[in-house]
Amino acid sequence: MKHIKTLNKADLKGSASKGGCGECQASCQSACKTSCTVANQKCEK
């Protein structure tokens, strides 16, 4: 592509059907905690 550069191979839909196992760290958006925000969460799968 000449006019567009896509930064990622995101596939939220696919991640939904395989996800939800719950083994990852709890997250807290407020960051007064050690937990991460959702955006920087590591998936443990």
Next chain:
Amino acid sequence: MIHKYKLNGYNIVLDVNSGAVHVVDDIAYDILEFVNENMDKSLDNSAVDLLGNKYEKNEILNTYAELYELYANGQLYSKDECKKFANMLTNSPIKSMCLNISHDCNLRCEYCFAAKGDFGTGRELMPLKIAKNAIDFLVENSGPRHNLEVDFFGGEPLMNFEVVKATVKYARSLEKKYNKNFRFTITTNGLLLSDDKIDFINQEMSNVVLSLDGRKEINDKLRVTSKGCGTFDIIVPKYQKLVNERRDKDYYVRGTFTRNNLDFANDVIKIADLGFDQISIEPVVLNENLEYAIKKEDLPRIYKEYEKLALEMIKRKKEDKCFNFFHFMIDLEQGPCAIKRLRGCSCGNEYIAVTPSGDIYPCHQFVGQEKWNMGNVTTKSFNNNIKEYFAKTNIYTKEKCKDCWVKFFCSGGCNANSWQYEGDVAKSHNISCELEKKRVECALMIKAATV
């Protein structure tokens, strides 16, 4: 739904539902003005005519063809495939616990959400017996979850460090029997850090949060001892020692910015220059009438500051002196699954907070609000209705979130803030939303600039 914006010379397009991020040139950006959810194979003639004032017809058609290809591949104006999972969200095992090991604090920070450490309920340290009951409660209610998190929080947890140590020992003694892996974390203001405490923390805690607001004059204005003395000179050397000895284990130096230091990028940079590379400085959330609270009219100033910080981070990254800023960290490839993104924080469902007397609340920010008392770890009473309520709360049950472009990065914000400042968990806290959007815009731009 898409969200497009220009920042630092980049034209960025986020396809909200797939999560794809595109950097496009001006012509593609302008064409998008004429495009919506229902893209046709060819661009509307009237649009071609209008764009013809600025671009060559062939260029317009070729660019449109590229955009259409994204659309056909589900990377532009893709459909929302996650909503259907929202109805399936269930009450999950509890896997994470905030142990308010000390409702007492040796600082008197002006903006403290915990009412200077005691959460408005009187100064109190958690007895070991209660801490053990809490650990038992967590193990009993964690179902098949293997990884369990316990965060020592306060107040100031180092004021009750013997109980912290004994609690860690007790929890470790249960790991084998119940097939659990405990991950401990601690949040401290640093004043009581000593060499042996540093050793213990570095050995046992998988993450540690070290509070510091940045420049000495900023930190020492609000983070003061009960005698009114500043803390910067006491804590910084201790933090440096702790972090130096920590090797690859996680830590954060975290602070708060208020109306006093809307130029907070300078505080982040100061912390980086002190040798820390994991940094979080977040906006204070307070009632708008209070002196230090961030007000709506401060937003443009704060946006500029986030941009300034983003530029500095790009510059340092290129010089190989990079640091992480918590709120700009986004994993575009291997981030959390969509299910996780539907409700973000797990408060009241997978996550609970326990007070020194053993009372259970949905999270540390709900502590002391009687309406949200969920039970007690000693009597083992537990209000499943509240748990159910939070299990079902997600971005599609919140008025503003469902149509918000940032929902899969924000996940509906902080329930406690919504409850406290908007009177309803389902009503997002406006100022926090605007800041979150700006941060994600900056974070995506940093990705664009550093790929």
